[in-house]
Amino acid sequence: MVVEIVQDKEIWDRFIDESPYGLIFHKWEFLKIVEKYSGYTLYPCGVFRGDILIGVFPLYYKRNMAFKAIFSPPPQSGIPYLGFVMSSEYNGLKQDKKEVFLNQVVDEINDYIELASPNYVSISTVSNFIDIRPFKWNNFEVVPNYNYVIHLDEDLDSIWNGFKKNLRKQLSRPEILDLRLVPSEDMSLFYNLAKQRYEEQGLTYPIYSIEYLEDLFRVYPNHLRLYYLYYGDDLLGSITTQEYKRYILWMGNTRIPDNIFGNEYIIWHLIQKAKEEGYLNFEITGANKKNLCQFKTKFNPTLEICYNVCRKDTLGKLAETTYQKFVRKAG
Template identity: 45%
Template structure:
């Protein structure tokens, strides 16, 4: 088993094309855009078993105020998750072989991480990849995290029936107001809307990474997968969402709407994506209690992901810093 940096984006993306794992957030251009607009250096590792590439593992490294930090996904990036991606042969392996492959990946990557001498490491897996035991065996700690999802394979009537009664009333009321939804590429307006919405709630905006050009590069890089929808009330923009469509999964990535227009906007997106043949409607972020009353009213299921961490004494300071100071713009 060998671990080395992959310098060819075509090799990286071809691996992602062939495996059932991974997300749009793992694509090469996505990672390079994050690197461009952040203070982190991208380390795109590949794990090889002989000549076979069995895993890709994007890490981001930063030296910050005397501390060395390793992330996958990095703070300030707005990515909902990242982590490692196993290869196309992995699902067909017997359990003993799966554990051998994962153990090699964990041993190889943690050895590379040790060479960086970080004070703090956190690696977040993509949803539904649940075996992180080999990292625990390498003396890492694991914390649980959750996202919501709606099964778009269900009949539309069954999805609607699952919504709580207040949610249905809000959607029906908004539907009587002549609202319309359409695609947009106006990232400046998106940032303005998000800033106003957060300010109205007494919170600092999450959208302080670089500038609106950061989002614009995502939209330009993957226009078939990443789209921005505006909800209009007359000529006024009443809501905005940036969404991802990738491999049958729809991810409600970034955005918000005024008042209860959010319920209406999500329902319109659910109907649209189901009609387009997508199978899963993903709503990231089922950990923060303040947003759960809104997200849970759609009767979603829960999907599990992990934060795999390791820190020394100085890393504890780093963790506190990011949790209590930097959190306003993660």
């Protein structure tokens, strides 16, 4: 096996389309837009066995004086996870072959990363790819993260009946009839509302710019969607989704009175939409904060795991602490 930089957009995107693990975040133009706004250099790595592409691994590199960092995805991109994508062949292998296959891929990528002698490496892997042991064996720290997924292979009545009783009652209240979730292409309102919410908490909004979001949604209008939630004529919030292979609730921002149940409405409305359009999985990202989990579990989801794998030297640890103290905080 050998790692080479993939130069052909068509080869890359065809691989992402065919792999069960590829998402819109892995698509060529998405990665290039991230490169444009992040200031990081994209290395679209491919792992080849002979002439056959068996895995891809988008890495972002940046050097700031003596400090060198590699990310997948880079900070402030808004991407929940990126990391490596294995070929469709991988899932069909027996376990012993899977382990040989995966070990070789990770070893090759690790050797490639080491050529840059980075002070900091951070990789967030796709949801529900559970075998991260080869990274541990290459001296990476491994931290689990969690998401919720609602499987849509049942009919809507069964999905509805799986909801917690008080959720079904909330979604049946008359106030729900005055809620509307409206698709839109106007990103400015979404961006300004989200930025304002972060600033109110003393935080910097962790997205490069409105132009970054506008470019992404312009290039992938069928797979990245924006919706605004109205109660009568009043705007209550917004949500963005990734609609490619699986239906993912992506970035959102709402400020909804407790008695209106707008967040509950958004999720139920989009579950029905995803089911109608043939999606098999509906992902509610983020199951790591106890107070938020209490709300999300009302929908009777399944827990999925993803990982952050990280390696840092002394300079990398110092940079991480500085970022957490000063960069993420507003002012």
